[in-house]
Amino acid sequence: MTPSPASDKRQHVVETAYALFKRAGFHSTGIDRIIAEADVAKMTMYRHFPSKDELIVEVLDYRARRFDDQLDRLAREGTTPEQKIAKIFDWHGRWFRRPDFHGCLFAHALAEFGDPQHPVFKAVARQKNSLRQRLQSILEQMMPRGRAESAATTLLMLIEGATLMAHMGQGDTAIRDARKAALDIIAASRGPQ
Amino acid sequence: MTPSPASDKRQHVVETAYALFKRAGFHSTGIDRIIAEADVAKMTMYRHFPSKDELIVEVLDYRARRFDDQLDRLAREGTTPEQKIAKIFDWHGRWFRRPDFHGCLFAHALAEFGDPQHPVFKAVARQKNSLRQRLQSILEQMMPRGRAESAATTLLMLIEGATLMAHMGQGDTAIRDARKAALDIIAASRGPQ
DNA sequence: AGGTGATGAGACAGGTCTGTCTCACAGTGC
DNA sequence: GCACTGTGAGACAGACCTGTCTCATCACCT
Incomplete structure (x- = not known):
């Protein structure tokens, strides 16, 4: 053995x-x-x-761990909260440009396993919530919790939307506009009430 | 016959x-x-x-036509460009709340037919570009073409991201934050340079 | 009434899928 | 030497897939 x-x-x-x-x-x-x-x-x-479904869950969890590791490393490089957010968007921009980019595996899994009870669906939800939580933690260094929650959701939507557009070959435009919009959102959230 | x-x-x-x-x-x-x-x-x-794939394309085109018709009707109700945009977001909010909501069929098709040469992929691209063009046309009534182009992409990303979150059971939060972010983006795009 | 062309029902072919089972083989402890 | 345990290779079962084909049926037109 x-x-x-x-x-x-x-x-x-x-x-x-x-x-x-x-x-x-x-x-x-x-x-x-x-x-x-x-x-x-x-x-x-x-x-x-034990089954193909379990293998799929394992693959998704593996991919989520690797994704988290990469963003952890990125977070240590950035100094200000804005920089950390910007670095996350930049990371996505580089991802979109990779020749083996085929869209978000988690979004695809959601499309093929739409039942909320399914283990694959749950694995997807875990990953998306994790990314959302990461964004929120960074934003809370700049603004009160309630606003950080909303802003994190918005940033996550921008990222997911950009990933979908990148899959359709418009990654450069998408990430540029998403990045700019993210900064606008942050400015609006931390600025006036 | x-x-x-x-x-x-x-x-x-x-x-x-x-x-x-x-x-x-x-x-x-x-x-x-x-x-x-x-x-x-x-x-x-x-x-x-002639084949299942052709049926799928037909289904997607049918759904795209119905979607366009609904947004056309909506556009006639709204008076100002802001209202038209807001109504589109509201429509999505109502869609998310429907009991038979299962996410975006086009996004799912993209996940299952990722090859850009595939007719299904092309049908998806048609629909997304059509929605993007619709948003841009409205925005051009408020701002110069270049900015309207960027803002339309951003709004489309917010909508796609919100749809994905709605699929994961967070539709209410998502559409509220997306709507608010959209108005922020529009304000930032039409306001100062 | 008789011919014609579209249609429904389902058998069928050929391939692919997931998951199980058998059998041979290699390494380990005694 | 010898039992034991984990592993590789692939046959196999049973279900499902897409797409084709045959044959009976039915409406319509002359």
Whole structure:
């Protein structure tokens, strides 16, 4: 028994599935395709994940962790709250420009698993709420809690909308306008009552 | 031969497919399910639509037409440009509250058909660009074209983001904040340079 | 009445899907 | 040497998918 290589295999399956789901969607990507690309036996996959749905949840959670790590690193670079927000928008702008950008995996998961009771739906909600909470925490350094809550929701909507437009090939325009709008919103929220 | 009833059948298939796609997604909804729900023969469906993909495009175009009609009617009610914009946001707020709301069918289609060459992808792009153009036309009554272009993109992003949040059960908060942000953006765009 | 063309119902083909099962093999402790 | 345990490879089951085909039926026109 070698637990460490076993975990390596498991992680390898997750990352391979992630790449395939991102490109072709969840329902369109079959198990056979995943194990062929990952070069593992079918039983190996089913020993690690009881079903395809559980694998999807695992992929989403993995992606959410990586996303959080990247934004954590970014947050340490920014000094002022405005800078931190701006850096998050810039990060999205760079993401949109990547050749392997295919839209937001979480938004796609929401489209394919629309039932709120479904574990995949819940994984999506976790990620979006986490991003919303991150934005709110930053904004609370600039404005009272109530306003930060509204502003965080607005910024999240701008980001999600920009991601959708980027998927349609208008990422540059979208992120520029979203960034500018975000600063307007912050100014309006912290300025007059 | 009765051409009128035939068209009725065709339209009935489109509407039935629309309801099913909205609830369960595109890949998850089989042809068998559609014809059973619509109570037509399989050959009837394939005589009207050469393939499932073509049916999907037809459904999206049908939905886009209906959406445009509703916003046209709304636009005639509003008097000032601000009112017209506000009415569009209000319409979305009412949509989010409907019990049969399941998110944006076009966003879902984008998630399942991510290839820009695919006819379904193109149908989605048509609808989003149409909404963006509608917003821009209204905004151009208040501000120069360049600014109206940016503001229209921003408003579209707010609407798309709000729709995604509404799908996650936060429609009320989302539309309220989006509406407020939209007015802020408009004020900032028409005010100082 | 008889011919014609559109339609409904469902069998069918060929492929793909998820998930299970069997069997061979490799490493480990005794 | 030998039992034991975890793993790889792939056959298999059973369901579902899209799209085609056959055949009976029915309205309409002459």
